[in-house]
Amino acid sequence: MMLLEFARGPAMQIALTVFVFGVCYRLFSLFLLWRTQDSSAGSTRQRPVVVAAAREIIRRLWPQAAYKQRTLFALINGYIFHLGLAIVVFALAPHILFFKDLLGVSWLSLPNNVIYAVAVVTVASMVTSLVLRFALPVLRTISTFDDYFSWLVTFLPVITGLIATSHLGAPYETLLAIHLLSVALLLIWLPFGKLMHFVWVFVTRSQTGVQLSHRGAQL
Amino acid sequence: MSEQKTLGEMLNERGVSRRAFLKYASYTASILALPPGAATAIAQGLASARRQSVIWLSFQECTGCTESITRASGPSIEDLIFDFISLDYHHTLQNASGHAAEQARLTAMEENAGKYIVIVDGSVPLKDDGVYSTIAGMTNLQMLQETVENAFAVIAVGSCAAFGGIPGANPNPTGAVPISQIVTDKPLINISGCPPIPEAMTGTIAYLLSFGTIPELDHLGRPKAFFGETIHDRCYRRPFYERGMFARSFDDEGARQGWCLYELGCKGPVTYNACATLKWNGGVSFPIQSGHGCLGCAEPNFWDMGGFYQPLATATGDSTRWVAGAAVAGAAIGAAAALAARQKRKKILQEG
Numbered sequence: 001m002m003l004l005e006f007a008r009g010p011a012m013q014i015a016l017t018v019f020v021f022g023v024c025y026r027l028f029s030l031f032l033l034w035r036t037q038d039s040s041a042g043s044t045r046q047r048p049v050v051v052a053a054a055r056e057i058i059r060r061l062w063p064q065a066a067y068k069q070r071t072l073f074a075l076i077n078g079y080i081f082h083l084g085l086a087i088v089v090f091a092l093a094p095h096i097l098f099f100k101d102l103l104g105v106s107w108l109s110l111p112n113n114v115i116y117a118v119a120v121v122t123v124a125s126m127v128t129s130l131v132l133r134f135a136l137p138v139l140r141t142i143s144t145f146d147d148y149f150s151w152l153v154t155f156l157p158v159i160t161g162l163i164a165t166s167h168l169g170a171p172y173e174t175l176l177a178i179h180l181l182s183v184a185l186l187l188i189w190l191p192f193g194k195l196m197h198f199v200w201v202f203v204t205r206s207q208t209g210v211q212l213s214h215r216g217a218q219l
Numbered sequence: 220m221s222e223q224k225t226l227g228e229m230l231n232e233r234g235v236s237r238r239a240f241l242k243y244a245s246y247t248a249s250i251l252a253l254p255p256g257a258a259t260a261i262a263q264g265l266a267s268a269r270r271q272s273v274i275w276l277s278f279q280e281c282t283g284c285t286e287s288i289t290r291a292s293g294p295s296i297e298d299l300i301f302d303f304i305s306l307d308y309h310h311t312l313q314n315a316s317g318h319a320a321e322q323a324r325l326t327a328m329e330e331n332a333g334k335y336i337v338i339v340d341g342s343v344p345l346k347d348d349g350v351y352s353t354i355a356g357m358t359n360l361q362m363l364q365e366t367v368e369n370a371f372a373v374i375a376v377g378s379c380a381a382f383g384g385i386p387g388a389n390p391n392p393t394g395a396v397p398i399s400q401i402v403t404d405k406p407l408i409n410i411s412g413c414p415p416i417p418e419a420m421t422g423t424i425a426y427l428l429s430f431g432t433i434p435e436l437d438h439l440g441r442p443k444a445f446f447g448e449t450i451h452d453r454c455y456r457r458p459f460y461e462r463g464m465f466a467r468s469f470d471d472e473g474a475r476q477g478w479c480l481y482e483l484g485c486k487g488p489v490t491y492n493a494c495a496t497l498k499w500n501g502g503v504s505f506p507i508q509s510g511h512g513c514l515g516c517a518e519p520n521f522w523d524m525g526g527f528y529q530p531l532a533t534a535t536g537d538s539t540r541w542v543a544g545a546a547v548a549g550a551a552i553g554a555a556a557a558l559a560a561r562q563k564r565k566k567i568l569q570e571g
Contacts, residue, residue: 004489012534017545024549026557032557034564093463094532097482101533109461131267140298173489176531200295 004173007180010065015184022191043216056209057202077128084122088115088158103115112165118190119162126155153189156182221245226303226428227266233351240266243385249359250497251434251444264429265303270383271428272335274326274366275309279352279386279395280341284377285311287414288421290500292420292562303428310354318335321355324366332369336427339363339398342379342386346394363401372406372427373398377419380515381409381440406433409491412515419513420499437491439519445497450487450513458479474510484528485512492517 029031047055063071093109100106100217105165130151133139164175224232236328239538244262249256277285278466287337306312307327308313315323328334341359344351349358357365368371375398378384386395388533399407399510410419426434459465459479466473467482479485487495490513494505507513512528515521 001518004519005524008533009535013536013538013541014539017541020542020546021549024546025553028550028553029556030553032554032561034561093465094481094530097530097532099536101530110462112461161335167452171491172451176489202469 003177007177016188019187052213053206081125272331278341284340342395344393351393381411382519480512486515
């Protein structure tokens with residue numbers, strides 16, 4: 001019980017603090033940076049900023065025909081574990097209680113068995129993504145510590161959550177504590193590695209869209 | 220005082236039939252989760268045992284544990300238990316008082332040296348030389364150390380004796396400690412709960428009498444027969460948990476329908492006890508059946524686990540100030556870093 005007390009108390013408190021600090025630091029340090037103004041006239045096909053940003057976000061949701069064959073599997077796999085993670089994190093009743101306690105808002109949950117099935121698919125999908133990273137030479141070459149560690153800290157909460165739900169190997173309170181500690185680790189790492197794409201993904205795509213549009217690219 | 224007749228002879232004299240005795244042995248074997256054959260072993264063990272001297276010490280406690288053990292209904296199990304043991308010292312139940320009471324304890328210790336069982340309820344205060352709880356001019360620590368010296372085994376009943384309980388809760392003004400911190404050289408059994416289930420106490424005593432050994436214990440020193448599974452694992456409301464059907468307040472439709480109480484702070488998933496199976500008041504009900512979540516009273520530090528009505532999935536402690544401070548600090552340091560980069564860029568441009 002001591003481990004669970006630590007996980008629910010100080011560990012979560014520290015993790016949330018580091019998470020909020022890190023996200024605020026990243027946001028402010030980036031958005032207040034000097035941005036070079038493009039003083040060129042811009043293409044006649046230039047679209048309004050919001051439209052250009054939105055079109056680029058939508059365009060990037062699916063690969064272009066030329067890349068489809070090579071990237072479709074990895075892309076669909078990526079969708080599977082991203083959606084899986086979203087469902088597991090936001091639709092399990094105990095998770096919703098966690099958010100409600102933090103943010104004061106709650107929403108409807110899905111039955112545990114549905115979440116369990118989704119979590120199993122998510123685990124399989126994440127393992128596949130790791131195998132792809134090892135198996136594809138180019139992907140392996142460009143992978144850094146950040147890629148592997150980000151994968152690990154995302155994978156751990158899912159697998160420990162599944163093990164805790166299944167009561168495998170240790171008393172439930174120990175498994176629950178390990179699950180919470182893995183979430184704490186994820187929260188601590190999140191702002192400082194590639195997982196920060198949970199904030200940046202649409203920011204960077206918008207920026208790219210606006211720049212490309214300015215140059216007259218067809219989006 | 221202990222008597223020289225065997226329990227079998229004594230019960231026979233009192234008109235307790237062999238059938239009733241075997242029935243009791245079978246019941247005891249079943250609540251201890253022993254195989255059916257053990258009922259015979261218990262019956263034989265009990266019949267040939269001498270009446271066991273028991274000294275019950277009450278320290279920083281509320282007498283709830285005594286209330287519990289004397290409140291059992293059902294087929295007069297406790298009548299039998301009180302025939303099996305000689306309760307030589309117990310503040311609430313003994314007739315003697317003052318010096319006579321203390322003399323009874325000392326006499327029992329002397330006559331049954333190495334054989335008697337010490338049951339303790341309540342925690343022991345250590346702060347300020349233990350002045351916060353004294354009996355007959357002795358601190359609880361002194362009395363415990365003196366009494367357990369020649370004991371066969373020690374049973375800590377209730378969460379106060381087993382884990383410090385409410386007296387040991389934050390800020391623990393008396394420096395209360397569990398019995399396990401003081402008794403380190405004797406067989407010790409913890410039967411936690413606030414209070415413990417009567418059958419968990421009587422069943423453990425019956426096991427000691429029958430087999431002369433300590434039952435299998437978990438990592439917290441509790442008999443696995445009673446503390447082997449969580450309340451949640453055996454809760455009749457468990458299917459609602461799996462289906463995500465929760466009561467969200469004590470008077471909503473979910474509560475009326477008897478749905479899971481997890482969202483109302485039930486600690487059943489992390490509490491090991493037999494409430495959901497043995498139940499209370501002769502098997503009538505248990506807290507969850509009565510519509511209230513489990514408080515987790517059989518677990519260490521249950522009083523400081525973040526609030527009885529706070530769901531298990533939530534973080535304990537108020538992080539608001541920490542998080543607000545972190546947001547301000549993160550924003551300030553981030554802004555400073557960006558401004559420093561701007562200054563550097565400006566300087567390079569001016570120089571270049």
